[in-house]
């Protein structure tokens with residue numbers, strides 16, 4: 420079983436991302452911050468399953484997106500991490516790239532646009 424993790428502190432964003440990408444046939448898991456995501460990733464791996472992709476917000480309480488990527492990359496160099504960002508967060512792009520982000524999705528996103536970028540990274 421392959422999982423896609425949707426990490427955002429906004430339930431609305433998590434639900435809309437999940438709704439958009441569920442047709443790809445992956446198991447979707449939601450996490451509300453980076454720490455929650457790392458815990459869910461550990462659970463998934465413990466069960467013998469794989470992470471196909473992470474979609475991650477930048478600004479979140481408890482553990483932000485950049486810190487999450489840094490932590491995740493300590494043990495996983497290859498699984499794509501797409502960062503959800505707003506136009507006004509341009510300075511986060513270079514921080515994200517340094518941390519090991521694979522690509523970017525600008526909020527607000529069109530469903531077709533999101534699907535296209537996700538399909539590109541899971542192939």
Ligand SMILES: [Mg+2]
Nearest residue numbers: 428476478479
């Ligand atoms: Mg946020």
